[in-house]
Amino acid sequence: MAEYVRTTTNLRELVIDGNHWFGDHDAEELGAALAHNTSLRELVLNRCMFGARGLRCITEALSTNTVFKRLTILNYGGEMRDDCVELLADLLVSTSSLTHLKLKTRSFGEVGARAIADALKVNTTLERLYISGNKIGDAGAAALADALAVNSSLRELHANSCGIGAVGSRAIADALKINTTLEELYIAKNNIGLLGSRAIADALKVNATLERLFISDSEIGDVGAAALADALAVNSALKELHANTCGIDAAGSRAIADALKVNTTLEKLRICNNKIGNAGAAALAGAVATTTSLSELHLAACYIGEEGEMALGKAWGGNLALSFDFCLNSYDNRIRNEALRVRALVLRRRELLLAFGMAMLERLGGGTDDLEQAGSTNSSTRRSAFHRMNKDVFKLVGEGVLRDY
Secondary structure (H helix, E strand, O other), rough: OOHHHHHHHOOOOEEOOOOOOOOHHHHHHHHHOOOOOOOOOEEEOOOOOOOOOHHHHHHHHHHHOOOOEEEEEEOOOOOHHHHHHHHHHHHHHOOOOOEEEEEOOOOOOOHHHHHHHHOOOOOOOOOEEOOOOOHHHHHHHHHHHHOOOOOOOOOOEEEOOOOOOHHHHHHHHHHHOOOOOOOOOOOOOOHHHHHHHHHHHHHHOOOOOOOEOOOOOOOOHHHHHHHHHHEEEEEEOOEEOOHHHHHEHHHHHHHHHHHHOOOOOOEEOOOOOEEHHHHHHHHHHHHHOOOOOOEEEEEOOOOOHHHHHHHHHHHHHOOOOOOOOOOOOOOOOOHHHHHHHHHHHHHHHHHHHHHHHHHHHHHHHHHHHHHHHOOOOOHHHHHHHHHHHHHHHHHHHHHHOOOOO
């Protein structure tokens, strides 16, 4: 393999499954071959056993490759010690091309996180960093937050299940108030709690670039949900919020529903496995009836009974701005069936109103602009036109002009 890597000119991706035997000697041979390779763009190392000695040969070779983009180390067979992570941090400092670094090793902690954070302060190319499963704790999160405050290239940070608590999440939130490039933040399965969720909510009120936030499996409760709702009411950047299994009940979902009525950018909301119940579902139905931006609402395992399901179905069916990609409960057809029934009635009413408008125009003349706009694909334009036409119709009825209709 090493000889092929050394001599080939068209190798773009190399995946090595070491099966827990690919050690330092193998890594040294690979590094020597990579030093002569100028085409490789992605390297995946799975279940390998090399240590710092072998990894140094690989990182030194990659540091001079100007087309190399992605490095992934998965299911590391040995222990990814701090000296190994420091070598990867050195690569981040020296590289001029690396855009993706994924370290699914589950073995390094605060010291390794600090090394990566220091590198991010000077790196200008990395766009995606995946360190989920490594127990970096609050101190490691705070170090990464310091880097986020000055880094201008990172677009995605994956730090799920990293042992981050309220202190670390507050540090990340403070960085979000300054950072203008991060678009996706994954901090699910961390103990961010109420204090952490409040800090993140405060950051969302001023952050204008974050588009996707994942905080599932974090006990934020109704108060934390209300804080996020306050942020959604003013935020104009976030497109996805994932808050499954967050201890949200009816009160929290009502706060979120109120925010959705004024928010114009959120497209996907996942709040599955929360005790929302019928009361929360009814509140969300009120938001579904008027939203023009939300295209997915996931509510699986939310303790919603038939009453809540019917409310959501009616709201969904009555909002012509929503497509049927809208997902309420993928496993339950009752919501969809009710939505389809209501949608058919709404569309029939619209057809009748347009037909009535045609008859009115034919007999009375005028109103052509409103009639054209009533058929518009733009929901706001359509509603305004219908509103004006209804007023005109009631006026004519009051004047006795439409006695024959």
